[in-house]
Amino acid sequence: MVSSQSTSPTIEYDAFLFDLDGTLLDTADDLGTALNTVLRSQQLDTVSREVYRAAASNGAAALLEVGFKDKWGEQPQAQLVKQLIDAYAANIAKHTTCFAGIEPLLIELERKNIKWGIMTNKPGFLTAPLVAAIPALKNACVVISGDTLAEAKPSPLPLLHCAKLMGVAPNRCLYIGDALRDIQAGKAAGMHTATALWGYVPNLTEVLSWQADFNWQSPIEGFNHI
Template identity: 75%
Template sequence: MDHLNSPLTPFEYDAFLFDLDGTLLDTADDLGAALNAVLKSQGIARVSPDEYRKAASNGAGALLELGFKEQWATQPQTERIKQLVDYYSQNIAKHTRCFDGVEPLLIALENQNIKWGIMTNKPGFLTDPLVAAIPALKNASVIISGDTLTEAKPSPMPLLHCAKLMDVAPSRCLYIGDAQRDIEAGKAAGMQTATALWGYIPSLDDALGWDASFNWQSPIDGFNHI
């Protein structure tokens, strides 16, 4: 079979790799709390969960721009980003949880001796304590953050590094994420890809347009690929 041109059959996957925020973990409420703490300190109106969830995968700057709107351009941006990150790091897993279906999927992978790992653009000083706070993630074979290497997604470099550390051919890996950069990175690495439609996608139409190998409505869809 030509693995580069057609999706692999279920038994051909040796490893699943996952994005973190918006894929394995619902971190939006902790990120939103950090955003609203910064906004409150500056006398700016709070942002609702419906608003901040859409930007939760896009980093501190995107969250702050959402909250400050036209005032963001005149803010001391480095200072505000540090303020948000400091608050978040001190309250990193107060509301965060696995999305429904994630833990059963990870258990099923382990029961079938299929390796699984995490590749996120989150910086390591936030990734490590967050993952440590979530018992369901304790058996990850590899955890690679956005600053582990010199490049982050959409570069394929960190995904190829994951495959190397797991001793798995990239063509036998499936990468799951909720952002366009996830799908782009997976494709560039020669992996099959799945869009996590339950995550922080901008819209269903946008997500379907990323042309992933698969579009999963829930983590339970992953059982079809074990």
């Protein structure tokens, strides 16, 4: 069991910002279904949840590489990425749900009048319908996608943009994510960071090397900072 806290003291924040895939939402099965649809169309073996889940936060090309393995470099990659995205967009929230503990955390943030928002590298044309399909996310103060600005994570610019729109100082924000780029972006923006260990994280040794301020086993640990 890893400690939920590394070096930072318990702090109460004015705003929480969240990554989307692997942090707020378990989107792996819808992404994996899209991947397997592409693989079947190419007469290739499908992959298991255990395999595709590890790549679920890393974008369409990373998912396809998991499926095609050493054959990926020989493929018409742009065409296959489009095929996967089209398949995913057609069934974007069929199996997707909030991770356990997310809804209570969001409810408590709202009860305490603490702002919360979403900053994801997912493109806006996928982010908007996905967020709209999940009732628990309807009260997000801000939703920023990977193509909202000219730069995406690990650039700090989208997170700084979120803070500006919310009217909150960056150093009073906590950013929660499940990938190295999330922690890098949060640190570069001057925010505190928390790793979502329930998400699509790699091995624990690698996660600890990111040196987030907190490593949360469950979203409920966020109650300690409200």
